[in-house]
Amino acid sequence: MQYEEIKKQIEDYKNDGKSLFTTSSFQSHSLVLLHILSRIDPSIPVVFINTGYHFPETVEFRDRVTDSFGLKNLIDLRPDTPKFMQKDAFGRLLFTSDPDHCCYLNKTQPVDTLLSKHDVWINGVRADQSATRKAMKTEQPAPHGTVRFHPMLDWTAKMIYEYQKQYNLPKHPLESNGYLSIGCEPCTRKVDPEMIEREARWYGMNKTECGLHTDLVEQK
Template identity: 55%
Template sequence: MNVTNYFPVNSLSEEIQTQVSLFRECLAAYREAGHKVMASSSFQTHSIPMLHVISEIDRSIPIVFLQTGFHFPATLTYRDEIAERLGLTILNVESPTPKIAQRTQDGRFFFASDPSYCCYLNKTLPMEPILREYDVWITGVRRDQNANRRSFALEAPGPHGTLRFHPMLDWTSKMIHQYRKAYGLPPHPLEAEGYLSIGCAPCTQKFLDSATDERAGRWAGMKKTECGLHTDLVGEQSTAG
């Protein structure tokens, strides 16, 4: 089903139209400059506007999905549904380290004993060679997700000469909901069960009413707030923009 023109753009708020126009302009500039562009997505509800705009402009842009082996089955089903519906080009990437080698001597997976190392093996490490092949990396990070992301710029240097592009930076959950409704696109099925930020199943809990940000269900009870993709795979960032 092609949903790219399901509703006219003027059904969206001016704020959303401004953000979509900025996204389109930046993508057009990258293409005109001959840059190789890729995007990464965890296929959560908040990824929908980014994925939809990409599908309208260039469906050949690869969408990297880090197949950690620990995702909720519902996430994999949602990924496949959205990819088919929008005609996306999905690049499933796995860690070069087999799961049998991702255990402690007493047999526990690293997500239980050292979650940061688990994230490194299953996210940061497999993303590194991908970034070497592209000039622009599109990600769906937003300022309102946590304190670490609040100072991000629209564009920022990444590793290996890659430019990080953050088109969702100034979107809010309300804007994402409005956009999704306008185009008739479904939310992640676990959202209705109280999961507002969804990563790997062992490290994800339902959102707590007392939480200060929507990612509070990730690595709950730990000081850890990021998987490393948006902390380790960055260069020096400007706070402008």
């Protein structure tokens, strides 16, 4: 979808009385959707899923981008379960032994609660990012009767780059150090030349998604 199509769809949602929000990891490629939304309606809530494991550079970049884009409603979403309770039977933090449950507690569960309070989740997934995302539709049902709206689904990496260049969007400070897909610090590594972008996440594990785009979506 292009800018005018995204704008029209968002305006249609609002005219129907729908409550909207978006989530953002504040990676470089995520800024395109944020910039588009800032042009349409900078008051749309922007949710940063603060797991407590982010790189300090990500948190600083989040604040800088929020100010630069004039975003008026940043929500710092934190998990309900404190870190001292996020341990396995041997006392190890879950990201070392059960990353799926770690993601559930720190990402999926908080967003699931948020979905129960909104009608539309504007989500920046792209079909070229993974097989899971390639199978998605522009609109899909989510838990609690919420709709997932994927306006960037048909965008390619080239289109993202061209938009970044056109509007001179900033880049995440860790990108120049070889980090192209940036999530929680314990589960993110630099991209090797032979790797595709998202292989740097949960490297060496049988895991490619955190649960937001598998557990919080209903297949038609």
